[in-house]
């Protein structure tokens with residue numbers, strides 16, 4: 001346990017999907033004046049350096065947020081170069097984003113927010129979900145952050161202290177799976193719960209389901225957003241299916257977005273070594289999503305598929321029910 005450090009992955013394609021959906025969801029929820037409570041069950045360190053050792057070692061942001069920031073200036077070449085790298089057998093038809101095409105509003109909001117953390121230009125700082133959320137919240141909204149990793153919890157504490165947000169933000173060094181429901185329902189009866197575990201242990205999948213099931217019992221009208229990796233593992237495959245069943249049984253609406261950037265096949269090199277592809281895809285499953293979210297995400301996912309493609313297997317899906 002606790003070998004996962006989000007600093008290696010900050011700004012990768014999975015963060016792009018998760019944070020684009022988070023921002024679009026918050027933008028809608030914050031249109032109403034009534035106070036909103038956001039519960040972030042797995043908060044991470046809050047802020048990351050993209051030019052630091054962790055991100056530099058993994059290089060994952062280069063195929064995520066950094067591509068998008070570059071795409072704003074030169075959309076077509078970045079996408080075309082990305083597609084050319086893959087083992088494409090067929091021509092990549094209908095995949096280019098026209099150079100002068102405006103970015104979808106949800107991507108634009110995401111990039112504007114990242115830029116706000118880099119006021120002098122560049123992309124040194126990447127905000128994690130606690131800082132993204134705080135950036136959008138109003139003074140009367142509340143933010144509850146759970147983080148268990150000793151180092152990341154300390155870093156999160158120190159980062160949050162700089163905001164001088166007082167009682168608006170609570171940082172809890174507690175198990176987010178076990179303790180998050182204590183904030184439900186919040187006094188204003190409006191809440192978004194973001195559940196973004198590392199899935200280091202396969203029991204995490206079951207714990208997500210327990211948390212969402214218990215949360216719906218306590219607070220049926222809350223908005224719940226679960227991120228999960230799409231990897232060849234039965235628990236990962238079952239998670240969205242089981243969340244869908246849970247939402248449907250409870251009579252709740254749901255939205256399921258996925259983004260694939262490359263094939264999940266293990267490659268064999270010319271020397272016979274096996275090369276794992278790294279995370280090829282991820283998904284966001286929401287219960288009680290804003291009714292505007294599907295329309296907001298559709299054009300964004302169409303563009304993300306092209307801009308973040310690493311081979312011809314790039315794809316997205318967006319389904320709604322309930």
Ligand code: SAM
Nearest residue numbers: 006042043044128129147148149175176196198
């Ligand atoms: N939500 C963050 C973001 O978007 O910037 C990233 C979170 S990262 C994927 C998952 C985090 O959960 C890690 O920092 C890990 O240390 C932490 N964690 C693992 N198990 C936990 C638990 N049971 N309760 C709270 N945090 C946990």
